[in-house]
Amino acid sequence: MPEAVSPRVNGASIEIRNLAKRFGSVKAVDDVSLTVEAGEFVALLGPSGSGKSTVLMSIAGFERPSDGQILIGGQDCTRLPPNKRDIGMVFQHYTLFPHLSVGDNVAFPLKMRGIGKTERRRQAEAALEVVRLGGYGDRTPKQLSGGQQQRVALARAIVYNPHVLLMDEPLSALDKNLREEMQIEIKRLHGELGFTVVFVTHDQGEALTMADRIAILKAGRLQQVSPARELYERPSNLFAASFIGEMNMLPVQWDGVNAVFSENQQIRLPADAVIEPVAPGSAILAVRPERLSVAAPNEAGTWAATVRDVVYAGAGSLLITYLQDGSEVRLRVSSAGQAPVQPGQTIGIKLPPEGVLLYPAGAA
Amino acid sequence: MSIGFFEANGRQMSKGAILLLMAPFFALVIFAFLYPLVSLLSLSVLEPTPTLANYERVFDNPVYATVLFRTMRIALLISLLSLALSLPVAVLMANSRGPKAVFLTACVLLPFWSSVLVRTAAWSILLQRNGLVNDFLQGIGLTSEPLRLLYTQGAVVVAMTHVLMPFMVLPIYGALRNIPSDYGRAASICGAGPLRTFWEVTLPLAMPGIIGGFILVFLTALGYFITPSLLGSPQEMMIATLISQQMRENLDWPFAAALVGVLTILVTIITIAFSKVFRFERMLGARA
Numbered sequence: 001m002p003e004a005v006s007p008r009v010n011g012a013s014i015e016i017r018n019l020a021k022r023f024g025s026v027k028a029v030d031d032v033s034l035t036v037e038a039g040e041f042v043a044l045l046g047p048s049g050s051g052k053s054t055v056l057m058s059i060a061g062f063e064r065p066s067d068g069q070i071l072i073g074g075q076d077c078t079r080l081p082p083n084k085r086d087i088g089m090v091f092q093h094y095t096l097f098p099h100l101s102v103g104d105n106v107a108f109p110l111k112m113r114g115i116g117k118t119e120r121r122r123q124a125e126a127a128l129e130v131v132r133l134g135g136y137g138d139r140t141p142k143q144l145s146g147g148q149q150q151r152v153a154l155a156r157a158i159v160y161n162p163h164v165l166l167m168d169e170p171l172s173a174l175d176k177n178l179r180e181e182m183q184i185e186i187k188r189l190h191g192e193l194g195f196t197v198v199f200v201t202h203d204q205g206e207a208l209t210m211a212d213r214i215a216i217l218k219a220g221r222l223q224q225v226s227p228a229r230e231l232y233e234r235p236s237n238l239f240a241a242s243f244i245g246e247m248n249m250l251p252v253q254w255d256g257v258n259a260v261f262s263e264n265q266q267i268r269l270p271a272d273a274v275i276e277p278v279a280p281g282s283a284i285l286a287v288r289p290e291r292l293s294v295a296a297p298n299e300a301g302t303w304a305a306t307v308r309d310v311v312y313a314g315a316g317s318l319l320i321t322y323l324q325d326g327s328e329v330r331l332r333v334s335s336a337g338q339a340p341v342q343p344g345q346t347i348g349i350k351l352p353p354e355g356v357l358l359y360p361a362g363a364a
Numbered sequence: 365m366s367i368g369f370f371e372a373n374g375r376q377m378s379k380g381a382i383l384l385l386m387a388p389f390f391a392l393v394i395f396a397f398l399y400p401l402v403s404l405l406s407l408s409v410l411e412p413t414p415t416l417a418n419y420e421r422v423f424d425n426p427v428y429a430t431v432l433f434r435t436m437r438i439a440l441l442i443s444l445l446s447l448a449l450s451l452p453v454a455v456l457m458a459n460s461r462g463p464k465a466v467f468l469t470a471c472v473l474l475p476f477w478s479s480v481l482v483r484t485a486a487w488s489i490l491l492q493r494n495g496l497v498n499d500f501l502q503g504i505g506l507t508s509e510p511l512r513l514l515y516t517q518g519a520v521v522v523a524m525t526h527v528l529m530p531f532m533v534l535p536i537y538g539a540l541r542n543i544p545s546d547y548g549r550a551a552s553i554c555g556a557g558p559l560r561t562f563w564e565v566t567l568p569l570a571m572p573g574i575i576g577g578f579i580l581v582f583l584t585a586l587g588y589f590i591t592p593s594l595l596g597s598p599q600e601m602m603i604a605t606l607i608s609q610q611m612r613e614n615l616d617w618p619f620a621a622a623l624v625g626v627l628t629i630l631v632t633i634i635t636i637a638f639s640k641v642f643r644f645e646r647m648l649g650a651r652a
Contacts, residue, residue, distance in 0.1 A: 083554075093546060
């Protein structure tokens with residue numbers, strides 16, 4: 001680690017209070033409150049139009065909130081212009097200045113802070129070494145590959161040791177291998193430098209692997225903020241459940257203890273299957289495909305199902321089956337040690353009660 | 365499967381189609397530009413016998429050199445003035461959306477679409493002895509009697525700046541509009557205020573448009589005829605007026621042709637010099 005970039009920059013906390021942004025009558029962001037701890041890595045995840053970028057742009061200062069407050073390091077920044085916020089930011093399309101060399105691009109924030117030329121050069125070169133591009137300072141951005149350009153953008157964002165680093169889908173323009181390499185790189189820098197990261201992405205895999213916590217947005221509203229495991233295993237509502245990973249969703253009648261299927265099969269749910277209280281009546285039972293396993297037909301405690309399709313994908317196989325009432329159930333099973341299953345075959349589906357979640361119907 | 369004559373084959377049209385489409389344009393250029401220019405220039409070296417005497421006359425008499433330098437000085441002044449006036453307009457246009465953008469574009473283009481003659485005549489009405497400008501100056505007490513404003517170099521500079529400004533505004537506007545807004549945001553998050561962002565990022569990226577507009581105005585001003593001849597001082601002639609005078613009043617075509625030759629060479633040198641330093645396709649708005 002070059003000594004010019006101080007070994008441990010402590011991150012600043014970000015506090016978003018009741019943030020709202022309206023464009024005309026459209027609510028792009030609707031009453032979002034989120035606290036990001038100093039040094040934390042938080043991903044904003046959501047489909048396009050969910051408001052995740054607007055939240056990020058509000059933290060950066062490019063969008064002026066219609067309502068609410070943004071505090072960075074305890075200081076109210078709601079009305080502060082972007083150039084006074086001391087934030088580092090990496091954009092989706094690199095945005096390296098084409099008229100400047102790689103070194104001058106990285107040194108740009110230092111120049112804006114009135115640091116002398118020699119010192120600027122030294123610090124820029126040090127930042128380039130941090131992103132493993134030492135010696136590239138004299139090239140022009142155009143001479144670099146997409147991945148290298150994004151590293152330069154990263155170097156430019158961290159060169160003045162900001163407490164907060166914002167990233168707006170920084171990896172979406174890169175191909176898969178480069179993307180994975182950059183994910184590791186960004187995680188490494190986050191660990192070494194300790195800044196706070198807010199990372200916008202629509203790629204759930206990226207969010208799950210990189211972030212300490214993931215905030216899910218839909219139509220401008222925050223759905224859930226949780227660590228990856230909790231988000232995947234105990235999504236707090238149907239939207240989060242269906243947005244992250246695959247989920248089987250079956251309509252059931254809920255009497256407070258048992259979930260009853262239309263075919264009069266029923267399952268007794270453990271108390272923690274219910275995340276928010278569900279009123280008796282129609283409900284949705286959700287279960288991940290990999291929680292299910294194949295059993296002999298008519299085995300006690302299994303559901304009878306007919307196999308429609310088998311998709312072999314190496315280590316795992318996807319079984320698409322349907323129950324007697326016609327609802328589709330997908331299973332992800334390990335390919336090894338599994339008796340071959342053919343389309344048309346009748347099987348039993350075994351589901352462990354602890355893998356089942358229950359949501360109120362119609363709340364997706 | 366055969367590819368049709370005009371059909372685009374991926375990106376390339378057939379050579380025949382290109383030639384056919386370009387033919388009317390080339391025919392016009394050859395007929396209406398190259399042929400008259402070449403015959404005029406040959407006049408300058410062939411009349412009365414093969415000679416360089418016409419060119420010697422241009423350089424022997426200091427009057428002509430003075431006219432040439434005055435023309436270049438005025439053209440440069442007009443270019444600088446119209447750059448100074450156009451830059452804010454272009455920036456405002458590039459940053460406007462909706463009705464405001466339409467209004468600004470109309471402000472630039474409407475005068476552009478009216479005849480140069482009309483715009484020049486308008487200035488002669490404004491600048492005459494009992495015109496609006498003199499009335500105003502006397503009204504606020506700056507002067508007690510009418511100033512001589514018409515038939516001066518000043519009148520030429522002001523009117524030509526007005527006439528040629530769209531040639532400056534439009535390329536700069538085009539260049540500014542081509543700059544992705546993310547660059548401004550990147551500069552801003554790096555700590556640059558609005559002025560610093562403009563100076564460090566926007567201006568350098570708009571430079572092709574600025575240079576392009578500058579050359580367009582400068583070269584057009586060099587050979588401009590109508591405005592200098594209507595508003596200019598006869599004692600302080602510009603080169604186009606001089607050429608016209610030699611042709612129509614003195615009927616000295618070989619000498620006028622030599623003046624055209626000098627002007628043509630000058631324009632060519634300036635164009636080549638600029639295109640060496642700045643690439644032309646970028647000036648016309650193509651992304652590098």
